[in-house]
Amino acid sequence: MSAEGTAKPDSAVVRDALGVGVAVGLSGFAFGVTSAGSGLGLLQTCALSLLVFTGASQFALVGALAAGGSPFTAAAGAFFLGVRNAFYGLRLSQLLALPRVLRPLAAQWVIDETTAVTLAQPTRRAARIGFTVTGLSLYLLWNLTTLLGALGAQAIGDTDAWGLDAAGPAVFLALLAPMLKTRTERAVAGLAVVLGLGLLPVLPAGVPVLVAALAAPVALFVQSRRLGPARRTAPDATEEGR
């Protein structure tokens, strides 16, 4: 974001927000195609984009169902991916200071992209505009392109012949790449890949992904063991952050 300062013009906020909303909103097309290609109906595909509205969880759910996972393991994987939105909400509720009656409505828009735009704004007014414009443009476009993608997939029939089964993993990789900042993240990703692929032949569909999620607490445990002695000398370390 180039224009940092106390008084960012509203038009600049709207432009930034629309840039993100339109670019990511268009990728609903990839979801519509993937979902229809995974065997979900038009109504089911559109219901996911309208009511779940958090891309990674939607892709994970249709992928798990296509692989033959039970509805419970499939939903669990999608749910765990959505948990990060709760932590976005914590940051946003302080920045936006929304009235209580608006929170149930605003909640549906608490996702990666709206959070990124909102956190980048210098003032509360800019944050509110950024959140609303990103949320609205992304919600409308994501649902429109989901519908078009699902209709398109039905029209062309065999989506695999068009390479469209590669859209899902490419979306995951694009979401994952910016998260791999330190050695810890890379170690977690590497361990998760080994667990996810290694357990594939022996566990029911959908379960290996859930086991792979354990790479996160394992990495934290290993890290805390390594930092252990330092923490013991400073027992109040956890309180300092308050």
Next chain:
Amino acid sequence: MNTWTAIGLTVLGCYAVKLAGLLVPAGAMERPLVRRLAALLPVALLAALTAQQTFADGHALALDARAAGLGAAALALVLRAPFLLVVAAAVVVTAGVRALGG
């Protein structure tokens, strides 16, 4: 019916966590360990999902056109291509390799 069950559970679960973030007082979830875990959980899930949807064929592992597609997506990411171009690269390369009999 199974599909609708999965959709219903996902809708409820994903909305509940979004709303929880806006309603819960900040202190409750702001413990450093919880925050670190929440940041690492998507890393583990996305990595496992990427690998599975690229190399899994049912319960077996397979090396096919999708691997080439994912390689193209990785290259596009390294070149800082926009999101849609990354996905398009994977789709086009996968389709191309498949058309060539890969």
